Amino acid sequence: MKTILSLAAASLALVAIAEPEPSPIIGVTQISTTNKNTLVAVPFTSLTNSTVALSVKDLVCTNGLENNTWIYVHSGSAYSAWKLTDEGWQAAISATPAQIIEASAAEANQTVNYGTSFWIVLPEAPAAGTPKTFCIYGNATVLPSSPAITAGVNFVANTTQADASLVVSGMVAGDEIVIPQDGTSLRYKYTVPKAGAPAGITAGWKRNGANVGSITIPVGQGFWYIGVDGTKATLSFD
Amino acid sequence: MKKTIAVLFALLSVAAFAGADKDLNISFSTPGPDQYADGTPVLDDEYYALVWTPANGGEQTIVCAVKAAKDGKCVPVLFTVDAETYKEGTFGVYLLDTRVFATDENGDTKVTGLAGKFDADSQNVKVAVADGIVSSEGAIVTADAAKGVSADGYDLAALNVPAPRVTKIEVENANVVVTVADTVPFVAYTLQAGSDVKKEFSVPPAATCANGNKGGEIKLVTPKEPGAQFFKVSTTTVK
Numbered sequence: 001m002k003t004i005l006s007l008a009a010a011s012l013a014l015v016a017i018a019e020p021e022p023s024p025i026i027g028v029t030q031i032s033t034t035n036k037n038t039l040v041a042v043p044f045t046s047l048t049n050s051t052v053a054l055s056v057k058d059l060v061c062t063n064g065l066e067n068n069t070w071i072y073v074h075s076g077s078a079y080s081a082w083k084l085t086d087e088g089w090q091a092a093i094s095a096t097p098a099q100i101i102e103a104s105a106a107e108a109n110q111t112v113n114y115g116t117s118f119w120i121v122l123p124e125a126p127a128a129g130t131p132k133t134f135c136i137y138g139n140a141t142v143l144p145s146s147p148a149i150t151a152g153v154n155f156v157a158n159t160t161q162a163d164a165s166l167v168v169s170g171m172v173a174g175d176e177i178v179i180p181q182d183g184t185s186l187r188y189k190y191t192v193p194k195a196g197a198p199a200g201i202t203a204g205w206k207r208n209g210a211n212v213g214s215i216t217i218p219v220g221q222g223f224w225y226i227g228v229d230g231t232k233a234t235l236s237f238d
Numbered sequence: 239m240k241k242t243i244a245v246l247f248a249l250l251s252v253a254a255f256a257g258a259d260k261d262l263n264i265s266f267s268t269p270g271p272d273q274y275a276d277g278t279p280v281l282d283d284e285y286y287a288l289v290w291t292p293a294n295g296g297e298q299t300i301v302c303a304v305k306a307a308k309d310g311k312c313v314p315v316l317f318t319v320d321a322e323t324y325k326e327g328t329f330g331v332y333l334l335d336t337r338v339f340a341t342d343e344n345g346d347t348k349v350t351g352l353a354g355k356f357d358a359d360s361q362n363v364k365v366a367v368a369d370g371i372v373s374s375e376g377a378i379v380t381a382d383a384a385k386g387v388s389a390d391g392y393d394l395a396a397l398n399v400p401a402p403r404v405t406k407i408e409v410e411n412a413n414v415v416v417t418v419a420d421t422v423p424f425v426a427y428t429l430q431a432g433s434d435v436k437k438e439f440s441v442p443p444a445a446t447c448a449n450g451n452k453g454g455e456i457k458l459v460t461p462k463e464p465g466a467q468f469f470k471v472s473t474t475t476v477k
Contacts, residue, residue, distance in 0.1 A: 020425065021401040023471035025435055028407055028414055030464055043466075047404055063409045137407040140435050140468055161435070161466035219465055 027140035029161055031220040032133045036125040039180050039222035041157030042112045044138025056112045057082050057089035060120070061135040072119040073112055074155055115146035117155040117222020136220065149233040154225040158217035160237045166215040168205075170232035177205070177215060178224040188215055262321040264288060266331055270311025274335050280307045285334040288317045292327040303334065402427055402471040405455070409462055416458045418471050421450030425473045429458045435468045 027044055044059065056073050062084060069084040070092075083092040112118055126132040146159060149170075158164055166177070171190045179186040186207065193204045205212055217223060217237070227233055272280040284307035287300045301319055306312045312333075399422055406417035418427055428447045430439035445460035458471065 020399045020473050022430070022473070023402040023404050023418070025468050025470045026404050026407060026416070027435065027466060027468045028409070028462070029466040030409075030462065047406070061407070061409045135407075135409040135462075161468075 024139055024141040026137060027161060028135055028137045029220045030133060030135050032131040033120075033122075034126050034128075034131045035181055036122050037180070038120045038122075039117050039155070039224075040120050040136065041159065041220050041222045042114055042116050042118065042136075042138075043157060043159045043161055043220075044136070044140055045114050047137075047139050056080075056118055057091075059112065059136050059138055060089070061137060062088055064132070064134040065120075066123055068123045070119075070121040072121065074118070113147060115157050115159050117157045146235050149225050149227050149231060149235065151227045151229045151231055154227060155222060156225050156235060157222045158219065158237060161219060163216060163218050164237035166217050167236045167238050168233055169236075170234050171204075172228060172231050172233075174228040175231050175233055176224075176226040178226065179217065179221065180224065188212060262319050262324065263316060264319070264329060265314065265316045266312065267314040268312040270309065272307065272311050272333065274333070279310045280333065282308055285336055286312050286315065287332045287334050288319070289330045289332050290324055290327055291330060294326065300332075301329070399425060399473075402473065404469075404471060412462055413459050414462045414467070414469070416460075416469060416471070417455060418458060419455050421454050421456050425450050427456060427458060428472050429460050429469050430472050431460060431463075432468045433463075433466065439468070439470060 026047065029041075029043065031038070031040060040060075042056075042059065046058065056071055060071060065084055067084050067086065071082040071084075071089065073080050081092050082089040084090075120134070122132060140161075146156065147154070149156070158166075168175075168177075168190075173190060173192045175190045177188040188205045188207050190204050191206060205215060225233060225235065266286075274280060283305045285303045286306045287303035290299050290301045301324070302317055304315055304317075306315045400420040402421060403419045404416055405419045408415040408417075416429060421427055426447055426449050428441055429445045431442045431445070432439040442460045446458055448456045448458060450456060460469070
């Protein structure tokens with residue numbers, strides 16, 4: 001029996017292979033610290049939406065960190081905290097470590113913006129000669145400008161993903177840069193150079209009253225910019 | 239660029255012979271197991287199609303298609319076409335891929351079949367399993383099975399294959415493990431790495447490559463380097 005299955009014809013154009021677009025670029029930064037308290041940079045945006053800030057608990061890999069490690073994120077006088085448990089990062093509230101300033105309230109779902117920084121507090125300081133290593137990650141496709149500096153304490157970050165020299169413009173006398181480390185924070189203060197003083201990217205910045213050649217911010221390092229009233233400082237990295 | 243994908247059919251019997259009423263009868267079957275281009279077994283009720291290629295360089299057309307896959311192979315099928323309509327050209331037999339991936343709550347893959355009259359939008363890809371079958375009126379013609387298939391006919395752009403999306407990154411021991419969503423089975427996914435977001439990326443020597451899966455989510459692994467690394471997930475058609 002002859003069975004006619006179909007005589008209909010439809011066009012089927014053959015075209016060249018076209019591969020899908022690649023994914024957005026993501027970044028992974030390994031941070032080593034010998035400190036109990038480390039101010040960590042935020043050089044990324046959210047994996048799920050590159051145009052928005054990300055929840056800090058989605059930024060820090062838990063691998064390599066022990067339970068009872070804490071994250072603290074400050075925003076003005078408010079802060080939020082997460083504690084690492086067997087279930088991962090859990091929103092929590094804790095007494096504020098002495099190194100953390102201006103903390104007076106807690107928020108459970110606070111996000112962190114590109115160019116800012118936050119604290120990681122280890123259960124105990126790493127043993128001498130054996131730095132603690134952990135990773136942060138996120139979307140690195142978009143490289144927005146760093147947040148504007150305002151009067152008061154600004155939590156800012158090295159956003160270059162490499163050791164880099166800090167370049168500051170718009171600073172005013174009395175502005176300070178603090179790279180916090182346990183017990184030995186590096187503190188720089190700006191004094192307007194005298195007329196005729198040699199120009200340079202760090203001209204006027206002094207540490208312990210002495211001129212400095214450059215201010216190097218390690219990869220993944222967060223730091224404070226403490227601006228005085230009227231500061232118009234902007235930060236970049238060389 | 240022609241890419242050999244896989245040997246789909248070790249044996250494919252194709253016979254074309256002309257009937258007394260000028261109809262052309264083409265029969266074929268496969269011994270199986272038959273596979274899609276991604277190497278997975280063909281699902282029951284998948285379609286095989288007879289495709290006409292005019293000798294004058296005109297458009298290829300699907301002459302007819304039939305739901306002929308059963309137990310991983312093509313059951314014996316007889317196509318009858320008008321020999322007067324299809325002159326000066328060749329026929330080919332194609333395995334169509336009409337799967338829809340992970341559309342139900344269980345994440346299962348289903349064969350959807352063809353919408354309307356062989357609607358190209360309802361296909362993922364088609365794979366030639368025999369080509370160059372000449373319609374020779376009045377004579378019995380046989381053709382050997384193709385020993386490979388060509389990816390030249392794949393049109394991933396038209397299929398709306400989504401860009402891969404990274405949903406999670408983990409660092410496990412000395413490796414970075416990247417979870418990738420929105421994958422499809424007939425595409426291979428590779429991590430490319432770079433030390434500077436603005437410079438060229440390349441595939442690390444020890445990085446893994448993986449095909450997409452029906453659930454849409456895969457994991458790619460590459461060694462962790464000190465300091466900062468940047469990654470993106472790129473795709474290639476499964477070879």
